[in-house]
Amino acid sequence: MNVLVVKANNRPASEAVSSKMYETFMENIEGVNVTTYDVFAEDMPYLGQDLFNAFGKVESGEEMTDMEQRILAAKQKAMDALTAADIVVFAFPLWNLTIPAKLQTFIDYVYQAGFTFKYDENGQAVQLMTDKKAVILNARGGIYSTPEAAPMEMAANYIKNVAGGVFGMEIINEVIIEGHAAAPDQAEAIIAEGLEKVKAVAKELSAVLV
Template sequence: MNVLVVKANNRPASEAISSKMYETFMEAVKGAENLNVTTYDVFAEDTPYFGQDLFNAFGKLQSGAELTDVESRILAAKQKAMDALTAADVVVFAFPLWNLTIPAKLQTFIDYVYAAGFAFKYDAEGNMIQLMKDKKAIFLNARGGFYSAPEAAPMEMAVNYMRNVFGGVFGMEIIGEVIIEGHNAQRDKADQFIQEGLRQVSEIANKLVLQQA
């Protein structure tokens, strides 16, 4: 089984809980002979932001015109992200809630792969068809406040967004989700919240290993 782990926080694990969740998952699957685990670090990859440069590059490819450096880079980055997703059976996302949403670099990765004909398509009647129903997704998310409460849930646009993209549009089956929250809001209980969440991360990783044993 090919497992792609998308790491979306460049802060050290000593400071960032989602980075610690990533490390916990990787430690749990380390040495599993039945899993081929690769990491796509959105902050380490060369990922020019999605915009007109990409559309200029598409036009130049059709006309045969010479690409600029940024146009070449963005085409290569988009293809690398798509290839990584294509090869994966399971995609694990480790990401924080930053300012009510996901980090911009993770959004860029999504922009690269959120493509008609690749992740979804439309039929003759205009209905959307999911093209990644054979893949599975796991979400590992950390947020310092409490957003599971009904009054705060509508403000949370990280996990909800990821569910809608990868589960809703792409059609992946979401087989695991761990959210560590409230560690900044209730610092006296922070260690309790974090340790319980990390235990759940290890549990999900171990289950993945055992399923393929």
């Protein structure tokens, strides 16, 4: 079994809770093949016209620019990483109500008709990743689990809607640490409790997969 961990925070674990969640998960997963795809360490040009130009040149046989070669290679690397995974773990923060731009780029690379989903003869979307499972590890300093704030949260919800809703992965676990910035006097306890849940997820996966 192959576990792909998509790490989407380049701040140190001493400063960023989602980075600490990633480290905690990695320290407690065992007996499986684990690969980290660090979106901040990878060469990942943003999705745009360069990619579409590259597609056209692949078809026509024209020579590609360095940027076109880079983005085509980056897209393929992300797709290959997802293809090889049985379980995908997303470790990421909520930044400005949404996900980091680099994580968005990863999603942009793999969000492709014919790869993660397709359209049937009636024009309905069909999920193509139903053989894979996903785990959500997310940190947010504010509190977004209340009915009033929940509609504003576009990080964990977005990843679940894409990975689960569009791609068809089964979301088997979710750990969200929230409120540590809003309640600094309780931050240590909030984070510690969340990290224990991350440990439990990693150990549960280890037990299932070993």
